[in-house]
Amino acid sequence: MLKNGSQTSARGSAKRQPRSQRGPYAPGVQRRQELLEAVLRIVASHGVAAVTHRAVAAEAGAPLRATTYYFATKEAMIRDAFRFFAEQSILQIDEASGRYLDRDVGPEDAVALIFETVVKESRNPNTSWAAEFELVLAIAREPSFAPEYRAFQDRLDEGLQLAMRRIGSRHPARDARIVLAFLRGFELEQLSRPERKTWQRRMKADLAGLITALVAGSDPKP
Amino acid sequence: MLKNGSQTSARGSAKRQPRSQRGPYAPGVQRRQELLEAVLRIVASHGVAAVTHRAVAAEAGAPLRATTYYFATKEAMIRDAFRFFAEQSILQIDEASGRYLDRDVGPEDAVALIFETVVKESRNPNTSWAAEFELVLAIAREPSFAPEYRAFQDRLDEGLQLAMRRIGSRHPARDARIVLAFLRGFELEQLSRPERKTWQRRMKADLAGLITALVAGSDPKP
DNA sequence: ACGAAGTTGATACATTTGTATCATGTTGAA
DNA sequence: TTCAACATGATACAAATGTATCAACTTCGT
Numbered sequence: 001m002l003k004n005g006s007q008t009s010a011r012g013s014a015k016r017q018p019r020s021q022r023g024p025y026a027p028g029v030q031r032r033q034e035l036l037e038a039v040l041r042i043v044a045s046h047g048v049a050a051v052t053h054r055a056v057a058a059e060a061g062a063p064l065r066a067t068t069y070y071f072a073t074k075e076a077m078i079r080d081a082f083r084f085f086a087e088q089s090i091l092q093i094d095e096a097s098g099r100y101l102d103r104d105v106g107p108e109d110a111v112a113l114i115f116e117t118v119v120k121e122s123r124n125p126n127t128s129w130a131a132e133f134e135l136v137l138a139i140a141r142e143p144s145f146a147p148e149y150r151a152f153q154d155r156l157d158e159g160l161q162l163a164m165r166r167i168g169s170r171h172p173a174r175d176a177r178i179v180l181a182f183l184r185g186f187e188l189e190q191l192s193r194p195e196r197k198t199w200q201r202r203m204k205a206d207l208a209g210l211i212t213a214l215v216a217g218s219d220p221k222p
Numbered sequence: 223m224l225k226n227g228s229q230t231s232a233r234g235s236a237k238r239q240p241r242s243q244r245g246p247y248a249p250g251v252q253r254r255q256e257l258l259e260a261v262l263r264i265v266a267s268h269g270v271a272a273v274t275h276r277a278v279a280a281e282a283g284a285p286l287r288a289t290t291y292y293f294a295t296k297e298a299m300i301r302d303a304f305r306f307f308a309e310q311s312i313l314q315i316d317e318a319s320g321r322y323l324d325r326d327v328g329p330e331d332a333v334a335l336i337f338e339t340v341v342k343e344s345r346n347p348n349t350s351w352a353a354e355f356e357l358v359l360a361i362a363r364e365p366s367f368a369p370e371y372r373a374f375q376d377r378l379d380e381g382l383q384l385a386m387r388r389i390g391s392r393h394p395a396r397d398a399r400i401v402l403a404f405l406r407g408f409e410l411e412q413l414s415r416p417e418r419k420t421w422q423r424r425m426k427a428d429l430a431g432l433i434t435a436l437v438a439g440s441d442p443k444p
Numbered sequence: 445a446c447g448a449a450g451t452t453g454a455t456a457c458a459t460t461t462g463t464a465t466c467a468t469g470t471t472g473a474a
Numbered sequence: 475t476t477c478a479a480c481a482t483g484a485t486a487c488a489a490a491t492g493t494a495t496c497a498a499c500t501t502c503g504t
Contacts, residue, residue, distance in 0.1 A: 028480075046363060049271030052461065065482050068463065130362060133355060133410070140352060140413040141268060149414055171431065178432050181407030186399075188355070188406050191362040192371055209393065210400050213435040250450075274491060287452050296492065 032070045034060045037126060039081035044131040048138060051078060079145065082135050086148040089127045090155050093117055097159050107215065110163045111208045117159065118183050119203065129187045156180060168215050175214045182210055254292045256282045259348060261303035266353040270360060273300055301367065304357050308370040311349045312377050315339055319381050329437065332385045333430045339381065340405050341425065351409045378402060390437050397436045404432055 038060035042051050053067040053074065060066075071077035096117040100109065139145045160176035169175045186206070190199050260282035264273050275289040275296065282288075293299035318339040322331065361367045382398035391397045408428070412421050 031481090047271070047359060049269065053463085054461080063482055065484090069481065074462065130359065133359060136410055136414045137269060137352065137355060137359075140416060143416050146414060146416075153411075153414070174428055174431055177408075178404055178428055181404045181411065181428075182400060183403075184407030184410050185403030185405065186407075188358055188410065189375075189403065192358045192368060192375070194362060194365050194368075206396055206400055206403075209396055210436075213438070214432075216435070216438075253451090275493085276491075285452055287454090290493065291451070 031062060031066060033084070035062060035067060035070060035077070036081045036084045038062075039077060040085055040126050040128075040131050043078075043081065043134050044128040048078060048134050051081075078138075082138070082145055083148045085127060085131060085135065086152040088124075089132075089152045092124070092127060093155055093159060107167050107208065107211050110167045110211060111204060113163055114160070114179065114183070114207065115200075115204060118156065118180075119187070119200075130191060133188065133191070164211075164215070167211070170215075175211075178214065179207075179210065182207070253284060253288060255306070257284060257289060257292055257299070258303045258306045260284075261299060262307055262348050262350075262353050265300075265303065265356050266350040270300060270356050273303075300360075304360070304367055305370045307349060307353060307357065308374040310346075311354075311374050314346070314349060315377055315381060329389050329430065329433050332389045332433060333426060335385055336382070336401065336405070336429065337422075337426060340378065340402075341409070341422075351406075352413060355410065355413070386433075386437070389433070392437075397433075400436065401429075401432065404429070 035056060038056050039051055042055055042059055051074070054064060056062075056077070057064040057067050067077065071080065097113065099116075100113045135145065135149055139149060157176055157180060160179055161172045164175045164179070165172040186199075186203055190196060193199070257278055260278050261273055264277055264281055273296070276286055278284075278299070279286040279289050289299065293302065319335065321338075322335045357367065357371055361371060379398055379402060382401055383394045386397045386401070387394040408425055412418060415421070
């Protein structure tokens, strides 16, 4: 599996910047990131267990030696990949939610915002749901993986609370938790139904119904 | 990891039933089930990737040979374990929901029912959430794992729809989907917070709020 | 008691994997 | 050009793993 003939380093003769000008994206850093992206792609498609030095190198089109060169150990490689995942996710959230910050929003806009922020962007293999679920399971077994993910989740929660508050929720914290749990659970179910192709419509409808219900009829203890 | 000195078959001299009386729980079947339970325990605690013949044998206190004797291949073993998982889950659902069938239920009872049915019972290592999530990810990559899980999910959905209908929901199908997704998502988050010990109270509260909101304020298209 | 079916013992072997080693190439600043 | 840092080549090796093999033991119906 994952046999990829292109072992021959596709960028063997890439021109380098002068060392003094090396910013955070100079080669080395770039190759490192290519490896991390390869790791995430493998995690999303075949699971953490399928992450091996050889598979990562093949997936990234990098020499095998690069994996042990850039990462002291396999666990470090996976850890850094998850960190990268969290960072990328936060960036995507901020970028997407920035497109909605200035508008006044009603429930429909909230649905669109949430959908674009949490759902659509996660089609990116770097931030896919499958990878996220793998990360969560990894955390359950190795709690030291938790911090980066926590930051990402806090950012998500914060954005959702803001959205809920703007559309008139009287329990923004609680409603944000509920909405986020719903989204995760819904997406998880989709993973178990690989044949479904038309889940987005239903998800939007259910999400709209959920949000409407939450902001409308909810004052148990005023 | 998982080193367990008790290789010596703990039931080497178990008395056997006459073969003619062997029902579905005769020895052989029993050992097989012990192996499947061992598989599920390993899946829940260390993931599918940690399922090896040797680890399963050690966990079950069975001889290594038993694993290759009862299962043609490792994949068959895992497949059967997941089948077993789904069957056990359905049994637990039916048993727990049976305790509520005769009563008239309001939202509070629905919360208690759902909590006992879906949440509490899943503390059993045979039917834990971690194992279920592993199963879902396995399905995402190997769709042939899906059927048994589908049956389990349908049973859950059916029960939830019934509960929602009984407490006055006007969109039982939709609300059942929402509640189920919420439960899954909430539990998934708990996995990423191994330090939390007091999530049950919050989950019950959020679940109650969600259900109340759903049955109260939801008639967008009557 | 006997024999066939069921179950276990003991061992082997090719693969895959993580990681180490030492030498070779490549780049950029001096 | 020259040198030191950066990066890759090529290969090695012990450990873990899936699975096969063949012999020995247990159990139970006859």
